[in-house]
Amino acid sequence: MLTEERHQFIRDRLAAEGKVLAGELASRFGVSEDTVRRDLRELAKAGQLRRVYGGAVASAPFAASTISQRGSHAVEEKMRLARAAVGVLAAGQTLFIDGGTTNEAIARAIPRDIELTVATNSLGVASALADLPLVELIMLGGRYIRDLGTCVGGDTLAAVAQLGADLFFLGSCGLDASRGVTAFDSAEAEVKRAMARNSAGIVIAATNDKLATAAPYRVAAADAIRHLVVERTAPAAILADFERQGAEIHVA
């Protein structure tokens, strides 16, 4: 990876999120934090960002507008969840990743230097993974549903049926200890079920607003969840319910 590319990525990220973290960039790029710090130093010298402890933020003129516009609380929280979620990955694994903004954040958080095989029906996830050199990306085709950002339908199901994965990153709509994982859409639920069936373990990263809610279509039982990634502020009682059913809880 060219130095210039890292700089460009940092500029883009700053424009989009308003800030970057040194450690996160390092794992994303697959270089040491020293190198990232050198990059940040250079960019700071060129006035393209302002260094802060732990990373950097967009330089003054842009800071106000960009951060307030895009760096909403939810984005922030999802990135934190994403960083914790990628912690369960091991090199060489095969993954299913379905749609949703949280899963897209996870895809963006996957470091550059880990070798994975990923099958996804989400355009957003695929785009995020498209330039990771060590990720073998399999696009699960089908009818694209605009509201979901994913492909569903018979073709998608057929493609999923041909694959097997170690982990399935399930973008849940509702998550309840008794009712399990649920989705709003029938076709969407069907694809998720197929992915769950063909995976050894399910990983769910859920913001607080998903906890203890349910949608019409059942995707999986609560005891099928192997890893549950939640915010620091998630209600302990709810987490205990999931833990009792075998989920490993990861606090972001």
Next chain:
Amino acid sequence: MLTEERHQFIRDRLAAEGKVLAGELASRFGVSEDTVRRDLRELAKAGQLRRVYGGAVASAPFAASTISQRGSHAVEEKMRLARAAVGVLAAGQTLFIDGGTTNEAIARAIPRDIELTVATNSLGVASALADLPLVELIMLGGRYIRDLGTCVGGDTLAAVAQLGADLFFLGSCGLDASRGVTAFDSAEAEVKRAMARNSAGIVIAATNDKLATAAPYRVAAADAIRHLVVERTAPAAILADFERQGAEIHVA
């Protein structure tokens, strides 16, 4: 391989990807890295690129952001081609669109108010179409090839086989009146052939640098081209050859 050919390839690659790697070019051209560096030095002196450690990137004014979006100075020309190309569309049609920066430009040029069904194996095209409300988008899944930006392989072929289209927007690598349409990659060519087989007509939008060139793998004969969209400056003699074989010429 002529020096000038290498220079042209480097310019093209830079326009398409925004960067080139010295080592990669050397193995691609079958010459030593020294020679590539000499090429890069010359092009840099002519202001056509900016050298960086490890290769070169598109020169300053377009020091762009994401891989897919930018096409350097050729972007203007491609947009013009794209606007002309969408002129052949009629409401209600079904299309195949494969990969390439020109096809991505075409996808972005499709107006919001036209109803279409589009099947594509290109992530870039799919992303461009994802938010067009009247476009029914079918993603053709498969193994994603980073260099091409498209999905290829058996799954892709199977998905194509189930569909039929009115028009196929073929992203050509080489285009020659006698040798027909050709591609650089075997798997890529296979998918293109399948799409051509299942379409009533082929549409090609080609910048001048594609005309009268050929790549190893044959995709379709020249007389299979129904619409050929070219720049205003395209050599008339070449166009006449295609016209004789039944192509309708559209000048952007």
Next chain:
DNA sequence: TTTCTTTGTGCACATTCTTGCATGATATGC
């Protein structure tokens, strides 16, 4: 044809750039 010149190419060597690690300094959170 032979010879000379020009051009393009590859190789060897010295130089420069980049990167990761070690060390000590500084900032942050409790």
Next chain:
DNA sequence: GCATATCATGCAAGAATGTGCACAAAGAAA
């Protein structure tokens, strides 16, 4: 104040680069 995380600096190894030189191919001149 202390433990921890983050940072700057110096250094060494490896990668990329520039330069000089030799060699081969193509064309011009004899």
